Amino acid sequence: MSNASTKTSGGFPNPLQWIGVGILATCQELGRLAIFASRVKFAALTPRWFVGAILRQMVSIGFYSLPVVGLSAIFIGAALALNIYSGGSRFGAEQFVPTIVVLGITRELGVVITGLMLAGRVSAGIAAEVGAMRVTEQIDALKTLSANPFRYLYAPRFLAAMVTLPILVLIADIIGVMGGWLVSTQALDFDSTVYLRNTLDFVTIEDVAVGLIKAVVFGGVIAIMGCYHGANSKAGATGVGRAATLSMVSAAVLVLGLNYVMSTLFESIGL
Amino acid sequence: MTLSILELRGVEKSFGRNHVLRGVDLDVAPGQSLVVLGGSGSGKSVMLKNALGLMTPDAGNIFFDGEDVTRDQGRSRDAMRARIGMLFQSAALFDSLTVWENVAFRLIHADRLKRKEAKERAIASLKKVRLGASVADLRPAELSGGMQKRVGLARAIISEPDLIFFDEPTTGLDPITADAINDLIIEQVKGLGAASISITHDMASARKIADEIAMLFEGKIIWRGPASMIDHSGNAYVDQFVHGRAEGPIQPSI
Structure with missing residues (x-):
């Protein structure tokens, strides 16, 4: 009865069995996710494209994210300037505020903050929408009407996120630097002209490019997490709520993890 | 046989x-x-x-x-x-689209009909289930359960399935x-x-x-x-x- 190789509920529970079940379930989930992601990518890269759906998603993902991205960026830029100033003043290095602000914003913070905010706003939003469509049989209806949900639903979101995220990050970079400039000139006695000249002299096209490349990857991750969890949503309000939570958490963790991986990669190739 | x-x-x-x-x-x-x-x-x-x-x-x-x-x-x-046509239990209308876009979905997306022609056929299909042209531009959420079923039926029959x-x-x-x-x-x-x-x-x-x-x-x-x-x-x-x-x-x- 207590044979560990059988899944009977009788006998003493075997902790090794739980570990095995957990690992197998994780592998299955990762496999499903990988298949799903490659189907989304295939649908995104091959015709036919639903141009109207892509444009609608670009407005919903990109344009309507502007307020939250702009607000986050200005506060991060301002706080960064304050901290660099107070840290730098301990060894007379206050003049580095503009250069470190622009470097920190363009290479890391602008893209990470944008990625995290969109993991919440966009990924959870997609998961809730797709999840509600699944539980009300709208995705089955799409299929019976010969519309492939990968082409009609997921690929437009994937493409729209990959296109709009770099634009949002570029805007976040500019507003973030402006936040630092605002604090430095208004509260910290920096000269406006000198601050801006230092910023522009120091920042390189590579610094900005690093952030934008990350943004394209984050856009894809955010959209796929939303679509995947939505498409696998369980029935009912709790099912859809759980899909939204899972997509937000997984997208946020992946954004931070991939950011580190890509930073290491760029560092090693000298970008 | x-x-x-x-x-x-x-x-x-x-x-x-x-x-x-x-x-x-x-x-x-x-x-x-x-x-x-x-x-x-x-x-x-x-x-x-x-x-x-x-x-x-x-x-x-x-x-x-x-x-x-x-x-x-x-x-x-x-x-x-x-x-094949299918009428779902909950009608499964796409709530991001209008009623006529729902009915004409297959015509627009799979058969690639012009929107004007698709709308005319959608209104004709709605008429068959006793719904007037006035509902064509409404959203599914604005309809009663019975009307949603009718729209679902209009969508199922529009391409004259076997x-x-x-x-x-x-x-x-x-x-x-x-x-x-x-x-x-x-x-x-x-x-x-x-x-x-x-x-x-x-x-x-x-x-x-x-x-x-x-x-x-x-x-x-x-x-x-x-x-x-x-x-x-x-x-x-x-x-x-x-x-x-x-x-x-x-x-x-x-």
């Missing part, structure tokens, strides 16, 4: 250790209206999803118009679906609205000369729309006969279901 428009042969489907379908054999002749009865959890919806290709059976085969479509994908699957599936067409409707939906189903299905498979547990609806009735129990078809025979089936399971008794060979699923 006439060729069946749809045939299920030994279809099995399990979810983990839950064996939902245990070898379903079912066929529908062109123009025939078949109603499949079954209690909650008897596997009616799973059977329908397998027949539609929304699920792949673990075993058995599905034939559409004589061709094995069990594992069809892509174009051949789309070709089959172009000849086979239409109805998933509990009258569930959630008051008796009068339900009867009106039954009338529309009969009128439209007969008008198209299409075959239909309806799954339901509404006996009034079954008696009205069926040429033949089959009963699904524990993943198998346990009885099938003409609709007129339903009260004299000689089958204890069918009798219990038809008369809605809690006592009998079927245990209530509560």
Whole structure:
């Protein structure tokens, strides 16, 4: 009865069995996710494209994210300037505020903050929408009407996120630097002209490019997490709520993890 | 013998250790209206999803118009679906689109018709289910349950399919609205000369729309006969279901 190789509920529970079940379930989930992601990518890269759906998603993902991205960026830029100033003043290095602000914003913070905010706003939003469509049989209806949900639903979101995220990050970079400039000139006695000249002299096209490349990857991750969890949503309000939570958490963790991986990669190739 | 428009042969489907379908054999002749009865959890919806290709059976085969479509994908699957209409239980209208865009969805996306022409055909299809052109530009959320079912029916019949599936067409409707939906189903299905498979547990609806009735129990078809025979089936399971008794060979699923 207590044979560990059988899944009977009788006998003493075997902790090794739980570990095995957990690992197998994780592998299955990762496999499903990988298949799903490659189907989304295939649908995104091959015709036919639903141009109207892509444009609608670009407005919903990109344009309507502007307020939250702009607000986050200005506060991060301002706080960064304050901290660099107070840290730098301990060894007379206050003049580095503009250069470190622009470097920190363009290479890391602008893209990470944008990625995290969109993991919440966009990924959870997609998961809730797709999840509600699944539980009300709208995705089955799409299929019976010969519309492939990968082409009609997921690929437009994937493409729209990959296109709009770099634009949002570029805007976040500019507003973030402006936040630092605002604090430095208004509260910290920096000269406006000198601050801006230092910023522009120091920042390189590579610094900005690093952030934008990350943004394209984050856009894809955010959209796929939303679509995947939505498409696998369980029935009912709790099912859809759980899909939204899972997509937000997984997208946020992946954004931070991939950011580190890509930073290491760029560092090693000298970008 | 006439060729069946749809045939299920030994279809099995399990979810983990839950064996939902245990070898379903079912066929529908062109123009025939078949109603499949079954209690909650008897596997009616799973059977329908397998027949539609929304699920792949673990075993058995599905034939559409004589061709094995069990594992069809892509174009051949789309070709089959172009000849099938489906009315979902909750109507499953796309709530991001207007009523006419819902009805004309297949025309716009699969057949690539011009929007103007698609809208005209959508309004004509809405007229067939007694809905005026005034609802065409509304959103599905602005309609009552009965009206949503009608829009779903208009969407199912717009491309003049050879086979239409109805998933509990009258569930959630008051008796009068339900009867009106039954009338529309009969009128439209007969008008198209299409075959239909309806799954339901509404006996009034079954008696009205069926040429033949089959009963699904524990993943198998346990009885099938003409609709007129339903009260004299000689089958204890069918009798219990038809008369809605809690006592009998079927245990209530509560």
